[in-house]
Amino acid sequence: MTMISLTAIAITLLLSLLLARPTGLYMAQAFNYEKSVLDRWFGWLEKPIYAIGGIQKDNQTWKQYALAVVLSNSVMILLVYLIFRFQGVLPLNPSGIASMEPTLAFNTAISFMTNTNLQHYSGESGLSYLSQMIGIVFMMFTAPASALAVLIAFIRGLAGKPLGNFFVDLIRCITRILLPIAFVLALVFVALGVPQTLEPTAAATTLEGVTQEIARGPVASFLSIKELGNNGGGFFGVNSAHPFENPGGISNLLQILLMLLLCTSLPFTYGKMVGNKKQGRVLFVSMAMMFIVFLGITLASENAGNPVVNALGIQHDQGSMEGKEARFGVAQSALYAVVTTASETGAVNTMHDTLTPIGGLITIGNMMLNTVFGGVGAGFINVLMYAMIAVFLSGLMVGRTPEFLGKKIEGKEMKLIAVTLIINPLLILLPTALAVMTQSDTISNPGFHGLTQALYEFTSSAANNGSGFEGLGDATPFWNITTGIVMFIGRYFSVITMLAVAGSLAVKKPVPETSGTFRTDNALFGTVFLGAVLIVGALTFFPALALGPIAEFLTLKP
Template identity: 80%
Template sequence: MTTMAWISVALLLLIACLLARPTGHYIAHAFSNERTGLDRWFGPLENLIYRLCGIRQENQSWKQYAMSVVLSNTLMILIVYTIFRIQGMLPLNPSGVASMEPSLAFNTAISFMTNTNLQHYSGETGLSYLSQMIGIVFMMFVAPASLLSVAIAFIRGLAGKPLGNFFVDLVRGITRILLPIAFVAALVFVALGVPQTLEPTAVVKTVEGATQEIARGPVGSFLAIKELGNNGGGFFGVNSAHPFENPGAISNMLQMLLMLLLPTSLPFTYGIMVGNKKQGRVLFVSMAMMFLLFLGISIASEQAGNPALHALGVNQMQGSMEGKEVRFGLAQSAMYSVVTTASETGAVNNMHDTLTPLGGLITIANMMLNTVFGGVGAGFLNVLMYAMIAVFLSGLMVGRTPEFLGKKIEGREMKLIAVTMLIHPFLILIPTAIALFTNADTISNAGFHGLTQVMYEYTSSAANNGSGFEGLGDATSFWNLTTGIVMYLGRFCSVITMLAVAGSLAAKKPVPETSGTFRTDNALFAGVFLVAVLIVGALTFFPALVLGPIAEQLTLLS
């Protein structure tokens, strides 16, 4: 690994850390129920939206909040599904893209509305410009704003405050956070060479005299919210490995910064809103430690390459560069893979199917844990879930009723948390077993790697990530329907259960802190939290990982 590669990795991490705290403070003010200076700038537009949509700015119960999230998102899925089904007859389709078949439209509509952005079609040939802008980009704003709103409501519940109103939070998430940042980022991407046009596919003559079609479109606006909202997907089939979607080193770094911006800032938002900034910093440092560990393993594994090829005399660099974009090299490819799965974005600048077994293991582990920062809102909900598990386990060990932020964690909350924890492995492991048994012919690799391909597909769907181990024959009705169902359940089941936890805690009276209260803002709690994540979370999936990437790595070493 060259000196410049080390500098680029260190620079990205430094900038991400410097941006996290001020962004977290801004988000806390943006969602404050008290009047702030932001109301002067955004208030007129938001009030207009409230009037046009008939939104009443009144607090909701957890059941009302949850129903608002699920029903509004489901309605938008149906609307966008309809657009995909008739896009061939709609305007802004200069390339004449045909309408989507039913199962693919079903999968794509759910995929983008659940913040997953799993694509079973090639980006530049599957959708018209209208579908890209009205369907995809629209959902890229609404989907992350929805889960960001849920995370904010959950934090309010922990703080003993009313959960708020989903539609008010949704509008604020778009107008105050996503739209301004995405607008500026889109201008920067266009300045760096990313296309932003409604012109049809360009037809040119090559130097040999042949005819070549060059896809283009409104890529800059797509790319900005794709990364900022942890959406993922790609305007082009090869995603951020395409020079139009990722022109160079600066755009590559900017994309990773945008992916990390909101997930890394939410711990600081949490600290401000619950009145315990130190606890927010403890959670941030804990997640950062896991992120750095996974990043180090991934980069080291990709640098080491394939030991089986080394034994045959293949150059280490040649053996490692399969599936990588030569403009970025090994370090930036490995880092992008870790960032995109840690933030649950799903964008890729290399093919994850060609990562070394350990490199592939890290990407799957990020999605299985979904706490190494995680996506906008959803990841931090999981972080708080594991924090409460850590408090509960600590309370059991010392014989005290667990307390978190002055609220007792009792049977009702732990049952809901247990259900939430079981949903994730259920949605990954059972569909994986069914697919291996019934659709073995769609798996392009035999043995351990083939199992990893299938497990990655459903892990990516359940975690609402959207990246994939390419090579899997997933453009069929079976994969479209099963992953669509997994994405939908993976998104909304946890929303309902965690909002129920928030509602339960919000209704409890605070318990005075005593000398026996387990502190949750020190290094001891950070250690217990990390142990809870690794033992309760990682061991759930360990047998499946042994049969997949770990067995493949051991085979290469033998």
């Protein structure tokens, strides 16, 4: 790896770091129900929406908030499912794309509403312009907005405040955060050469005299919210490896910054809202340390490549360019792969199925932990869940009642957290075992890599990431239905349980801090937090990883 590559990565991460704190503080202000200057900027847009929807700014209980999230999202899933099923006879379909098959429409509607954006179809040939704009882009705004609203309610509960109103938080997230940034960046992407048109597929004559159909469409507006909202689905089948979706180095840089923007900002939002900025910084540094370590391992693995033997019989290593775009190279491809799985975005500029075993291990590990920054809202809820686990374990070791932000963590909260912790591996490991037993004809690689393909698919679904190894024949009713169910449960089960935790903590009286209180805003807590993530989270999946990418790595033959 050259010094230029390392410098480019360092500049990218530095820019992300510089953007994190001001963005986080802005988001804290955006969700503040007290009057502010933001009301004057966005009130003209929000007030008519409140009036048309009959939305009141009354605070909701955790049950009302959770019910509002699940019911509203379910209705959106049904509406978009109908659009997919009838897109063949609906307008804005200049290429004459047929309506979606029922199980594929089921999978796709759930996928985009759960912020997963797993695609069992090829983007440019699977959806009409109407489906892309009214169905997909609509959910690309409402899905991350729903997740971020839940996180904000959870933080309010930790701070001992009312949880707020889901519909108010949803609208504020769209109008004050997602829409302004996505609109400006869409124009920037157009300037960089990303198409934004409603014209049909273009026909071109090649040098050989053959007619080639070139897909295009409203790509720039799709691309900006795809990355900003940690959505990740591709307008084109090959996602951000397509030159129309990612023309070059500058667009690649902007996409990485957009993927990291909100999820790296949330620790600062949290610190501001709970009145403990230092604790927010501790969590940010802890996640950043995991990210840097995982990125370093991936860069080293992808640059070394797999062992090969040349014509003279001499063994040597070579960088792995298989499945990567020449305009990005190994370093930027590896960086993108780590960022997209750490932020639970799922966009790809390289084919993850061709990553080295260790590179694939890191991408799967990011999704299994879902705490290496994690996606908009849901990922940081997992971070706070592990923070409370760390406090609980520390309390047990010293014989004290665990306290977090001045609230006692007792049996009720820990039972809810334990159930939330258990559901994730169940959603990943049980379907993977079923797939390996019954769907061998759809798994393109035998042995360890084939297991990794199936494991990656369900890990991506449960973590609401959406990227895939793509060697999998997943456009079948089995994969459509099973991953659809996993995505739905993976999203909404934790929403309900963690809102219940927030509701329980919100009504508890604060415990005065004493000299014996375990501090959660110092380096010691950061260390305990990392230990909880790696021991409780990583060891849960170690046997499966040992049978997949680790075994593949150990059996590589020169």
